[in-house]
Amino acid sequence: MGEMQELSTFWFVTFGAVKVVAVFTVVMAVVAYMTLAERRVSAFIQDRLGPNRVGPFGLLQPIADGIKNIIKEETMPGTAAKFYFVLGPALAIMPAVVTFAVIPFAAPLPTPVGTVDMIVADVPIGILYILALSSLAVYGIVLSGWASNNKYAFLGGLRASAQMISYEVALGLSVIAVLLLAGNVTLTEMVWKQQQLGLWFVFPLSLAFIFFLISALAETNRLPFDMPEAESELITGYHTEYSAMKFSMFFIAEYAHVVTASALMATLFFGGWDIPFWPGDDMFRHEGAWIRGFDESGAPIPTSPSVLITLLTLAAFSVKTGFFLLLYIWIRWTLPRFRYDQVMHLGWKVLLPAALAYIMLIAGTMLVLDQLGVAYGMLYGLVLTAVSGVTTLAFLFFVDRDRVISGAHRKRTTRARAPRAVADPAGRTPPS
Amino acid sequence: MTDILFILFAVVAVGGAVGVVIGRSPVASLLFMVATLASVAGIYVLFEAHFLAAIQVLVYAGAIMVLFLFVIMLLNLGHDYRADLRYGSWSLLSLVVVGLTAGVLMQGFSGDVGADLLEDGAAAAAAIDAAVIEKGAVGVIADPLFTDYVVAFELMGLLLLVAIVAAVVLAKPRGSGEG
Numbered sequence: 001m002g003e004m005q006e007l008s009t010f011w012f013v014t015f016g017a018v019k020v021v022a023v024f025t026v027v028m029a030v031v032a033y034m035t036l037a038e039r040r041v042s043a044f045i046q047d048r049l050g051p052n053r054v055g056p057f058g059l060l061q062p063i064a065d066g067i068k069n070i071i072k073e074e075t076m077p078g079t080a081a082k083f084y085f086v087l088g089p090a091l092a093i094m095p096a097v098v099t100f101a102v103i104p105f106a107a108p109l110p111t112p113v114g115t116v117d118m119i120v121a122d123v124p125i126g127i128l129y130i131l132a133l134s135s136l137a138v139y140g141i142v143l144s145g146w147a148s149n150n151k152y153a154f155l156g157g158l159r160a161s162a163q164m165i166s167y168e169v170a171l172g173l174s175v176i177a178v179l180l181l182a183g184n185v186t187l188t189e190m191v192w193k194q195q196q197l198g199l200w201f202v203f204p205l206s207l208a209f210i211f212f213l214i215s216a217l218a219e220t221n222r223l224p225f226d227m228p229e230a231e232s233e234l235i236t237g238y239h240t241e242y243s244a245m246k247f248s249m250f251f252i253a254e255y256a257h258v259v260t261a262s263a264l265m266a267t268l269f270f271g272g273w274d275i276p277f278w279p280g281d282d283m284f285r286h287e288g289a290w291i292r293g294f295d296e297s298g299a300p301i302p303t304s305p306s307v308l309i310t311l312l313t314l315a316a317f318s319v320k321t322g323f324f325l326l327l328y329i330w331i332r333w334t335l336p337r338f339r340y341d342q343v344m345h346l347g348w349k350v351l352l353p354a355a356l357a358y359i360m361l362i363a364g365t366m367l368v369l370d371q372l373g374v375a376y377g378m379l380y381g382l383v384l385t386a387v388s389g390v391t392t393l394a395f396l397f398f399v400d401r402d403r404v405i406s407g408a409h410r411k412r413t414t415r416a417r418a419p420r421a422v423a424d425p426a427g428r429t430p431p432s
Numbered sequence: 433m434t435d436i437l438f439i440l441f442a443v444v445a446v447g448g449a450v451g452v453v454i455g456r457s458p459v460a461s462l463l464f465m466v467a468t469l470a471s472v473a474g475i476y477v478l479f480e481a482h483f484l485a486a487i488q489v490l491v492y493a494g495a496i497m498v499l500f501l502f503v504i505m506l507l508n509l510g511h512d513y514r515a516d517l518r519y520g521s522w523s524l525l526s527l528v529v530v531g532l533t534a535g536v537l538m539q540g541f542s543g544d545v546g547a548d549l550l551e552d553g554a555a556a557a558a559a560i561d562a563a564v565i566e567k568g569a570v571g572v573i574a575d576p577l578f579t580d581y582v583v584a585f586e587l588m589g590l591l592l593l594v595a596i597v598a599a600v601v602l603a604k605p606r607g608s609g610e611g
């Protein structure tokens with residue numbers, strides 16, 4: 001029990017290749033079915049049916065869309081910069097499909113030849129790899145906007161570069177709070193630290209989660225932050241001139257970013273593959289053996305990987321990621337689009353200073369707790385949860401100038417008091 | 433394998449650097465520069481300096497070059513910069529600088545220096561590996577940065593702040609009346 005058998009180089013490479021293919025295939029399948037889910041959920045929200053003709057419940061619709069996009073005519077605007085026009089979609093899709101590699105998706109799997117980590121590449125820089133590669137995603141969008149030689153596409157590209165730089169700052173700062181508490185940048189260790197704390201980081205770092213959620217929406221260019229494509233202003237923004245598979249590649253890239261962002265939110269703030277209220281699945285590599293935690297005297301408690309735990313944790317990870325995918329769709333069909341200056345205002349004047357202040361607060365609280373000798377565990381987490389909870393409520397209270405969260409009754413009373421003269425359903429003022 | 437990757441990255445890095453200079457348009461030059469920065473990051477990974485590689489891509493390729501691209505597209509659209517280039521004495525001067533740099537590098541890497549570097553390198557690599565396991569990839573850099581070199585580090589930060597304030601002051605239109 002607890003002893004660890006290391007994989008030989010041959011098996012390491014073999015399993016590595018299998019994991020690369022498997023993860024890529026699954027991510028692409030999720031991307032394909034997310035387009036269907038988006039259309040079905042939006043239809044549900046808008047009281048329509050959505051695509052339900054191709055296969056049962058419309059399940060073959062993504063395949064039909066794929067075939068259509070491949071056999072459609074590829075157009076090339078006469079005045080486009082041809083090389084960059086083709087390079088754009090390729091640059092857009094590349095970072096999107098490789099970022100999933102450092103996210104652990106289940107507990108380690110035991111095999112007769114050794115234990116296999118359920119992560120494609122457990123690189124020592126973990127989350128920095130994701131931040132670095134997703135910061136390259138903007139090139140594809142900006143270049144295609146520029147190369148199209150179309151003013152709407154160009155405006156979309158410019159908006160994309162400004163927006164993605166602005167929100168990268170807020171995204172990075174919200175991750176720093178997680179790094180403070182986890183003490184390392186690898187996502188494997190972040191999952192382990194959440195298991196040891198006994199609390200998912202969303203509780204002790206609730207405000208960081210809200211910042212991360214907002215910045216992730218902006219980074220993936222999803223509503224309410226889809227300024228770069230803003231249909232009502234820019235036709236479809238940076239991909240106005242694209243057709244067929246090149247157009248489709250922008251969508252695959254966008255949805256792949258959404259899948260990665262959802263998996264990242266699940267991992268950073270919701271325990272990753274951890275199953276709540278059950279310490280049996282906790283597992284970490286400690287001095288050459290698998291351990292579940294430390295007992296009172298600080299001695300490691302050994303554990304051993306099992307296939308059942310791997311499958312259960314994989315299910316837990318999928319449920320969490322699936323929830324955030326649904327949340328993305330839900331937000332898109334609920335909130336209207338921001339105005340461009342509002343997006344910039346929120347990023348630089350609200351999120352940036354608030355995130356900086358929050359980091360100071362969390363670091364200060366942790367310093368006090370460490371000085372008092374509080375061990376890393378439930379009490380530690382609960383104190384941080386209390387501090388963060390108060391801060392989050394204060395933040396939401398001051399940001400929410402219309403006080404929407406005070407409840408619907410307030411809006412109802414305001415509406416009842418409104419003068420009867422403007423009660424026209426279309427909102428026009430009556431002729432005087 | 434490492435050698436093949438190193439040669440690949442080195443060729444792309446140097447080729448990209450040449451491309452920056454001879455590129456037809458500012459956008460082409462910029463993309464060559466991104467390729468160079470990314471290849472240098474790749475070389476860092478070969479040296480097991482993962483953190484440096486990530487920061488290289490995150491800061492230079494992902495943020496600074498995107499700002500460059502933003503500025504080029506916003507301000508320099510269709511501007512023929514070739515008219516601004518000056519040949520003659522400048523090209524002669526640049527040749528001299530390139531020659532001198534190459535000479536210094538050749539001298540530095542010839543003789544027994546390489547063997548010394550390799551020997552020290554193996555010991556250093558083992559020390560770095562041990563430190564990474566103990567402190568994590570970021571801790572190895574952060575620890576000396578915030579203990580031994582904290583004054584220099586903070587002064588650098590102050591210098592950058594001064595530069596930013598100066599840039600804002602310079603960019604402000606004169607006589608706008610708002611100080």
